Amino acid sequence: MDTRVLESDRFYGGAPVGLEGWIGLIKPDDLRIRTRTILAVLIGWFPLVMLAGLQDVLYGGNSLSRLLLDFGAIARYVVAAPLLVIAECVCFPIFENIILHFRDSGLIASRDKERYEAIVHSSSGLLTSKVAEVFCFVIAYAITLYWTVVVPPNALVSWSYVSGSAGASLSLAGTWHALVTAPFLLVLVLGWIWRQFS
Numbered sequence: 001m002d003t004r005v006l007e008s009d010r011f012y013g014g015a016p017v018g019l020e021g022w023i024g025l026i027k028p029d030d031l032r033i034r035t036r037t038i039l040a041v042l043i044g045w046f047p048l049v050m051l052a053g054l055q056d057v058l059y060g061g062n063s064l065s066r067l068l069l070d071f072g073a074i075a076r077y078v079v080a081a082p083l084l085v086i087a088e089c090v091c092f093p094i095f096e097n098i099i100l101h102f103r104d105s106g107l108i109a110s111r112d113k114e115r116y117e118a119i120v121h122s123s124s125g126l127l128t129s130k131v132a133e134v135f136c137f138v139i140a141y142a143i144t145l146y147w148t149v150v151v152p153p154n155a156l157v158s159w160s161y162v163s164g165s166a167g168a169s170l171s172l173a174g175t176w177h178a179l180v181t182a183p184f185l186l187v188l189v190l191g192w193i194w195r196q197f198s
Helices: 017-022 033-044 046-060 063-068 071-103 112-128 131-150 172-197
Strands: 161-164 167-170
Touching: 017 131, 033 046, 033 071, 033 172, 046 063, 046 172, 071 112, 071 131, 071 172, 112 172, 131 172
Parallel strands: none
Antiparallel strands: 161 167
């Protein structure tokens, strides 16, 4: 991740911020919360709706109506994912203000300031760790793979599977869900969990 992003806020990090910085979605002077929030819905939810509708047109069934009535999916991908992105612009400046308050208010004794700065630097390094970010992606895809391959289809959301002569298989929307939507939400959640431990 470009370290210039951290100049104004040392505690801006965690998955998927590094990836977003690398592809240019986050700029040093503009973290683009609004754009990233809209993209979270456009990439996570909108293709599910389009593919479920296409599934119905090509193969019949009622995948689209089942998806639109799946309030759990709506809560996860239309509400929770954007809120996890929006929370960054609310929480990260607060984290930085708390760090600066401890440093500037006299709560840290002079003899402990160097140690405090070392702890802050260490935490900032953990927060922006590329290894930790890659690990979040690996865990997210492992969880998704488990729920897609190991768990029986009837235990999962009905719109993500279609029945065939060889048994149940992923629908068009289910494939996008497994490859993009579910892992993306899990990466956002794991990023926030990592921030709590950094």
